[in-house]
Amino acid sequence: MTVSTTAVLHSEWIKVRSLRGSLGSLIAVFVATVAVTTLVFATVGQGEVEHGDDLLFGAFYALNFGQIAALAFGATAVSCEFLNGALRVSLAAVPDRTRFYAAKTAVVGGCALVVGTVTTFTTFLAGQAFMGADALGLGDPGAVRACVGGGVYLAFMALLAAGLTAVLRSAVAVLSILVPFLLIVSFVIGDMAGSAADYLPDRAGQQVLRQQVEGSLGPWSGLAVTGLWAAAAVAAGWWAVRRRDA
Numbered sequence: 001m002t003v004s005t006t007a008v009l010h011s012e013w014i015k016v017r018s019l020r021g022s023l024g025s026l027i028a029v030f031v032a033t034v035a036v037t038t039l040v041f042a043t044v045g046q047g048e049v050e051h052g053d054d055l056l057f058g059a060f061y062a063l064n065f066g067q068i069a070a071l072a073f074g075a076t077a078v079s080c081e082f083l084n085g086a087l088r089v090s091l092a093a094v095p096d097r098t099r100f101y102a103a104k105t106a107v108v109g110g111c112a113l114v115v116g117t118v119t120t121f122t123t124f125l126a127g128q129a130f131m132g133a134d135a136l137g138l139g140d141p142g143a144v145r146a147c148v149g150g151g152v153y154l155a156f157m158a159l160l161a162a163g164l165t166a167v168l169r170s171a172v173a174v175l176s177i178l179v180p181f182l183l184i185v186s187f188v189i190g191d192m193a194g195s196a197a198d199y200l201p202d203r204a205g206q207q208v209l210r211q212q213v214e215g216s217l218g219p220w221s222g223l224a225v226t227g228l229w230a231a232a233a234v235a236a237g238w239w240a241v242r243r244r245d246a
Contacts, residue, residue, distance in 0.1 A: 005103065008094050012107040019080055021171075025073035026111055029154060030119045033066035037123045041130040055134075056142055056211035059127050060150055063209070064182075066119055067202070070112055070154045071178050072171070074161030077108050078237070079171035101241045105162055105234055112158035117151030142211045142219070149208030149223055156205060156223075156230040163230065166237025198222070201229040 016022045040061065081087040081104075094100040124147055128135040138144055164174045182202050197203055198215040207215065207222030217225060 005099065008099055008103040009107060011093070012103050013111075015080065016077055016107060016111060019076070021076040022073060022080065025069050025076055026115055028069035029066050029073065029112070029115050030122070032069050033062045033119050033123050034126055036062035036065050037127045041127040054210050054212055054214070055136060056140070056146055057206075057209050059124050059136060060120065060146065060209045062123060062127075063120070063150060063154070063206075066116075066123075067154060067157050067182065068179060070116065070158045071161040071175060071182075073112060074108055074158035075165045075171035075174045077158075078104065078162045078165040079169070079174075082169040097242050098238065101166070101238050105159060105237075108162045109155050109159050113151055113155035116154030116158075117148065119154070120147045120150035140211075145219060146209045146211075149219060152223060153205040153208060153226060156226045157201070159230040160201060160226075160233045163233030163235070163237035167233075167240045199225055201226045204229075 016026070081090055090100060091097065094103075124136075124138075124143065128137070136143055138147070161174055161178060164178070165171055168174055186197070186200050186202055195216050198207075198217050203215070204217055204222040205226030207213070207217050208219040210219065213219070215222075
């Protein structure tokens with residue numbers, strides 16, 4: 001009996017919402033980002049206006065924390081398949097490995113996109129509520145684009161982690177690589193590599209959050225570069241799932 005694509009997608013959604021690690025990481029994307037934004041803007045508020053080079057980009061400062069949660073979500077959503085023989089059970093139910101993997105990545109990307117978009121709009125509005133007369137609004141240039149693009153960016157980061165987890169079969173290994181890379185290595189490389197650093201996944205994607213272009217990539221072209229990183233990771237994960245034993 002052939003399992004329908006809708007049924008496979010539904011089963012993957014059930015996995016996400018029933019596994020504490022995956023669901024907790026997904027919720028943390030919203031909670032961590034909004035909480036840090038509220039704390040920072042309530043403490044600093046209008047004092048940042050005098051020092052901020054790009055006020056729109058500064059409005060999404062807390063997305064640096066949200067993206068870590070997005071990576072954790074993508075990694076844990078896939079790594080659960082490699083624990084206690086779970087992948088064998090999943091493939092027994094869905095023998096078509098391509099359909100199984102496509103459904104999993106679609107659910108991961110879709111969940112991250114929805115939660116990420118809600119997060120970016122909420123973060124923007126919550127932070128600007130403390131800015132008084134200096135507040136930006138959704139009608140300001142680039143604001144809606146940054147909110148929508150920020151949600152897409154978080155989805156790409158979740159897919160980047162998901163694809164690499166399918167290759168390495170370990171959320172711990174993937175997060176041990178990606179988190180230090182984003183928090184430390186990216187800045188070190190950026191200082192040394194010049195314009196080449198603009199094509200790193202985090203730096204490229206975060207161009208969509210800026211009101212003023214900085215570097216060699218524009219808002220959407222930068223986001224597209226991050227999308228290519230995510231696509232490459234997902235493709236590598238697909239190859240690993242198809243070729244390796246369960």
